Amino acid sequence: MSRIAILLNDRCHPKECQWECAEYCPVNRMGQACIVEGPTGKPIISETLCIGCGICIHKCPFDAIKILNTPEADESEIVHRYGYNGFRLYRLPAPPSQGITGLLGPNGTGKSTALRILAGVEIPNLGDYTKRPEWEAVVEHYRGTTLHAHFQKIARGELRTAVKPQYVDRIAEEPTTAEAYVAAGGGEAAPALESVGLSARAERPLSELSGGELQLAAIARTLATEADLYLFDEPSGYLDIVHRLQIARTLRRLGERKSVLVIEHDLALLDYLADQAHLLYGESSAFGVITRAMPMRTAINTYLQGYLREENVRFRTDPIRFVAHPPKPTTRLDAIVSFPALEKEFPKFHLSVGAGSLARGETVGIVGPNATGKTTFVRMLAGVEPPSRGVPPAAVTISYKPQYLRATHRASLRERMGALAADPTFDGALFERDLVPGLHLDEVLDVALPDLSGGELQRAAVALALARPAQLYLLDEPSAYLDADERMSMARLIRRQVERQAMSALVVDHDVYFLDIACDALMVFSSQDAGAAGLGEGPFPMREGMNRLLRNIDITFRRDAETLRPRINQEGSALDREQRSAGEYYYEPLS
Template identity: 45%
Template sequence: MTRVAVIDYELCKPSKCNKECIAFCPVNLTGGTAIEIDNARKKPVIYEETCIGCGICVKKCPFKAISIVNLPDELEKMLVHRYGKNGFKLYGLPIPREGKILGVIGKNGAGKSTALRILAGELRPNLGRVEDKPPEWDEVVRQFRGTELQNYFRMLAEGKIRAAHKIQYVDMVPRRVRGKLSTLLEKADERGIWKELVKELNLSHLLDRDIRQLSGGELQRFLVAAVLSKDANLYLFDEPSSYLDIRERIRVARVIRRYVPSGSYVVVVEHDIAMLDYLSDHVVVMYGEPGVYGIASKPYGVRTGINHFLKGYLPAENMRIRSEPIKYTISFTQQQEVQQTRRYIGWSRLVVRLDGFTLEAEPGELHEGEVLGVVGPNGIGKTTFVRTLAGELEPAEGNIDKPEGQLRISYKPQYVNPENLGGDATVEQLLREANPSTLSPGSWLNVEIVRRLRVDRLLDRRIAELSGGELQKVAVAVALAREADIYLLDEPSAYLDVEERLSVAKAIRRLTEARGAAAIIVEHDIAVQDYIASRILVFTGTPGSHGKASKPLPLPEGMNLFLRELGITIRKDPETGRPRINKEDSFLDRMQKRLGKYYYIPRPGEKEEKEEE
């Protein structure tokens, strides 16, 4: 067995502990050295060749900074890269195919972004040699002789691969780039198509705007346009759906398919499985222990690959990657009915006016035990509606009917910043204030929220030190930890991977049932809405000007109305129940539109989309 010992040096604070990881190490106690403080860095280091993998140091570390796992020896032959001594290890790479779109799915911290950087030539693989001189390209090519990676690395070394890379965190762009949108796109354009892309991605009205004034969704579309206008033969898109509503996600997916040059390589990392399914020709699953090691699976057909990921078992690798499968509701008749129990809140016809924008909402009500999903494009009034129910905004017309007494509402806003969340407080202090039981190891809140979202690794960090993704996780955990009658969550899946999104969805469902609470969820991930919603609230209108909210509708009826507005069709996979977006003008797309069933469950044995295995 090969031992992998990883220390998260951001979490490790040797000056604030008793160094019990060193004092209680059995190897150290018998005269050897398996773990010690490196005098140069003033940080501990674990020697994997002498470590026996007993796990005592893992348990003794108060900051949960140490991880030790055992892996098969043969896996070391696939080692591509390691981030320093006791750093993350990456085994294998997703291999692009000429003229095909490769989708990559997996947990955060499993090496997806690292794999993209290596494929793009931005990071030379070191084959795990972190202390010696890193290998030259010739040695890297020889290391993978007889595999697809050998040919790919040879082409990369010879400069035959020119990459265009859309980065994951779009909010970093304004810090590094200055200028008007039109000037930047014209400068980036190498194919003479920037004006077409502007039209296709609905950027025309933003051309004279400075890039620092763009929203997250506008930055996302700008970056997609900039990358597609490059004359490259490898196009990499790291989470292209972030900040985008469902309509924009489909638009971006169609533009990528339409404008990547024929015969080029395309790789897309995406956590929205409906989007990934719609966009990809085949799929690679990245699995392993987040932050410790990651492994790239063999390529699968789109449907089978995503289904294997959800089931938690990869047959080609004979590897179980999850203890239990993720299951969606397959039949509409199984969707939970609204229980006519206590009504928490109701509203008459509402009119809300805010900064030149007008929202009209049809009457509705929210009951105990119900999860109300909210769908619609960006800028259509979804957040305005949630803020009105939360009491932050007053309607110009209509009224909100609340029961007598204090109605407890827990609200997670769309955009989270450190000042509003907690500033100089630590994550532990914030969670303890919200609900002390979240820090009790035996409580289900601790298991389902704090540990599944890996918030337990952030307990000693100050809110002001957290990244955007970490802030979102903490904000979701805090919102769900509070004792409340109604949970209002605006885009809770932002920055979360597939498993984390569904963990949050499952926790919300459990909260509403166990506490007798209700929830309103604004969410652009169709798979999450399908997984969690009892009923759907559909928003239509003109973004930025006028929005209209329907009354709460049963899930199939609401989704059918919404998808008709988008002009796309979805079928539920008969094996897993997950929603699948039909390829444009495919057999099922034409059939469902003809039947008027935009949200559909195929009958057993009915024709499925043909896919590349």
């Protein structure tokens, strides 16, 4: 074990506190300098003198300090370190000559850092943050290992890499068209745009593209670039399940002749896409440890079980479990919400949604391709978008979490909670007792909302929505920006809260694992008239809903024998043909 001290600089505000960390440190009180002021005016914590008492952690009013023990990994395995009390990454994956390798782990544990290092964008300092890193030292450090040749090529300028960035929304700021942006990668734009299904938008300015279209443009540019190593950072973001599978098939063809590294949080997609994977464990913003490569099935099952047998490390208290059979269909006799048939007319799109009802304690998923009207339907129920025909239920209390989030006030989550304390439509006790710990918001309560990451803001928005007593909760893409752990934790929490409060929820999402855990029924949206119209049907029981969705997408799932998690079948395999003939695209056939 190696003790490390982490100072979260964005949370540390020494001018707004009394330096409680240094004042109450028992080592400081004995006359030694364990916590002192650094050159930036913020504390420096000596890892040599620290006794791990944890007093500074609890005394810090901004939750800016972490004192942790790193299992297995030691100082000799540090790849990169951001400052004295900064994040550190242990070990690196070794890219094979061809094939697809996945990186799977929580946010903030170094996946993107590892990608930048392997791409040659960032030079690893090998733990010595006091000197400017040089490739010569890196090459010498890895002599005799599988990474030696890789870094040697980077140092000589012989390795060509293409990187798909994580945050594609920044691409919209570039004053150019999708075609010009893809061509700027150095390859032919037309075939790349066609391979991702974006040819029809080639002449559109980037500023006019949706989030999903920006993602496709970024992937197309990476594919159009001739390289030896391709690195994709979260390629499924903003994409619906249809486009996710399309991109997965495209990347699999690329992996047959090139080396590809992929960071992905959609476990079903990563399982289908990659040949092997490295897991990452550690503490967000503190440290990350990369494991050896494992076969894809073993990697995901180990991730769900939360125990690394070879390293004797447990990184999850309870394993994540799935069930092979669908939940018992809900009787509609105990309906708490009923809605009539609704229609919405746009200049180039027409949405029709059939009448339906939601039972008490029921969570209903809304699934289907993008641009079929899912968000429009939710906005009509929420009263944000007036329907062209039909009247949404007026006597129903609704709590709505929109698809796109933007923090406009500098208040922290704790201050926001305090401001809502006197509001009778806000349950402060539920928020503090269940939602803050359940969504792991403890450490960001005092961070200004605009300073939260995308995932932190998403969890905060869902918590605020669920804290409002309502008959119907409308949650539009609550898993966006979340890592796999956070998605499954949120799915369980949403289901538990809806059942406990005996209310109902409609949840728009594209992650199959999330829907499998959270939902009792599904509404299925589909494209009509070559995309000129959308049709919403349901709610259906989970079995029927999944069969309708996957029949339209033309893919089947099987269940893993060990964890019962859903796995995508290879097209044309014996099991794929058997399930299609039986009409069972997702669950085990009824005996």
